[in-house]
Amino acid sequence: xxxxxxxxxxxxxxxxxxxxxxxxxxxxxxxxxxxxxxxxxxxxxxxxxxxxxxxxxxxxxxxxxxxxxxxxxxxxxxxxxxxxxxxxxxxxxxxxxxxxxxxxxxxxxxxxxxxxxxxxxxxxxx
Amino acid sequence: xxxxxxxxxxxxxxxxxxxxxxxxxxxxxxxxxxxxxxxxxxxxxxxxxxxxxxxxxxxxxxxxxxxxxxxxxxxxxxxxxxxxxxxxxxxxxxxxxxxxxxxxxxxxxxxxxxxxxxxxxxxxxx
Numbered sequence: 001x002x003x004x005x006x007x008x009x010x011x012x013x014x015x016x017x018x019x020x021x022x023x024x025x026x027x028x029x030x031x032x033x034x035x036x037x038x039x040x041x042x043x044x045x046x047x048x049x050x051x052x053x054x055x056x057x058x059x060x061x062x063x064x065x066x067x068x069x070x071x072x073x074x075x076x077x078x079x080x081x082x083x084x085x086x087x088x089x090x091x092x093x094x095x096x097x098x099x100x101x102x103x104x105x106x107x108x109x110x111x112x113x114x115x116x117x118x119x120x121x122x123x124x125x126x
Numbered sequence: 127x128x129x130x131x132x133x134x135x136x137x138x139x140x141x142x143x144x145x146x147x148x149x150x151x152x153x154x155x156x157x158x159x160x161x162x163x164x165x166x167x168x169x170x171x172x173x174x175x176x177x178x179x180x181x182x183x184x185x186x187x188x189x190x191x192x193x194x195x196x197x198x199x200x201x202x203x204x205x206x207x208x209x210x211x212x213x214x215x216x217x218x219x220x221x222x223x224x225x226x227x228x229x230x231x232x233x234x235x236x237x238x239x240x241x242x243x244x245x246x247x248x249x250x251x252x
Contacts, residue, residue, distance in 0.1 A: 010233055013241075013248045028154050028163055035161035037154055040217040052243075085248065086238040087231055091166040093239045105213055107136055112212040113219045115139075117178075122139045122211065 010087050018090040019045065024060060025092055029104065032081045032095035038104035039112045041068075043092065055080050057094055075100030136213050143174065144216040150186060151218055155230065158207045158221035164230035165238040167194075169218065181206050183220055201226030 001009070009016065019025050024042040031038055041059040043051065046067055050058035057078035061068040071077035078096035085092055098104055105112040114126040127135070135142065145151050150168040157164055167185040169177065172193055176184035183204035187194040197203035204222035211218055224230055231238040241248040 015243050015246065015248050026152055026166060028166060030163065035163075037156065037161075037163065037219055040152060040154060040212060083243045084239040084251075085241055085243065086166060087233050087235075087240070091238075093163055107213050109213075112217075113210040114213070115211055117141050117209045117211065120141065122141050125210070 009089055015085065016089055017048065017085060017092065018088070020090070024062070025090060027059065027092040027094060029057060029078065029094045029096055032097055036111055037113055038096070038098065038110070041070075048092075051080060051083070051094075057096055070104075071100060074106070076103055078104070132214075135215055141211065142215055143211060143218065144214070145170065146216070150188070151216060153185065153218040153220060155183060155204065155220045155222055158223055162237055163239055164222070164224065164236070167196075174218075177206060177209070177220075183222060196230075197226060200232070202229055204230070 008014065017025050023044045027041055027043050029038045029041065030036060042062060044060040047058040047060045050067065057070045057080055059068045059070060077099040079099060080094055080096055082095040083092060103110045109126045111126065114124060115122040116125050134140065143151050149170045153167050153169050155164045155167065156162060168188060170186040173184040173186045176193065183196045183206055185194045185196060203225040205225060206220055206222055208221040209218060229236045231240065235252045237252065240250060240252040242251050
């Protein structure tokens with residue numbers, strides 16, 4: 001990437017998400033009101049388009065290799081309040097308002113990050 | 127993965143980070159005190175080991191293909207207050223206390239997520 005391209009990517013107003021070799025971009029999803037990180041997932045162009053079109057988070061399920069409308073079965077629809085991109089446009093950040101029970105994790109917990117490392121072991125914080 | 131293995135991964139106390147085919151795991155870094163998402167980066171086993179050993183965030187630079195002690199040149203050392211792992215252990219979350227000028231982004235801004243998408247264009251929020 002030339003210095004001019006780098007500058008456009010980092011300081012420009014053009015949204016130019018850089019999908020990886022698999023056509024995916026990582027997405028961090030936070031609860032808008034508390035700023036809690038709820039989950040990390042991936043989008044492809046289709047999931048991103050659907051997210052922008054509907055205002056509800058869509059991801060690409062790498063395990064199922066299919067479009068994943070978050071909350072379709074669980075009711076944990078994520079209303080998107082904002083979408084940000086990082087400096088080099090290879091990561092996205094969503095601020096959402098979770099619907100349904102307010103959670104995001106398939107294990108029944110609010111956030112997927114429910115374990116902290118302490119002394120070499122994982123301790124449950126939720 | 128068998129149901130037993132899945133259960134151990136999701137409900138166990140063993141820290142078993144799942145690095146990808148390139149030996150990397152994605153890491154979301156937040157400022158502990160404000161919960162602001164500062165950046166998204168990657169760790170390999172070495173970077174993770176160094177982070178745990180020193181209490182300071184280390185990443186793996188994919189562009190430079192080298193260990194990256196965050197803040198080594200910028201002074202933006204990240205003191206790690208906690209490290210969490212997500213349900214299927216393929217993403218990490220750090221809560222840090224940024225040193226130096228308190229920022230994390232190489233562009234001089236506090237967070238790498240300084241642009242929000244509005245009406246198809248990026249708007250600077252920092």
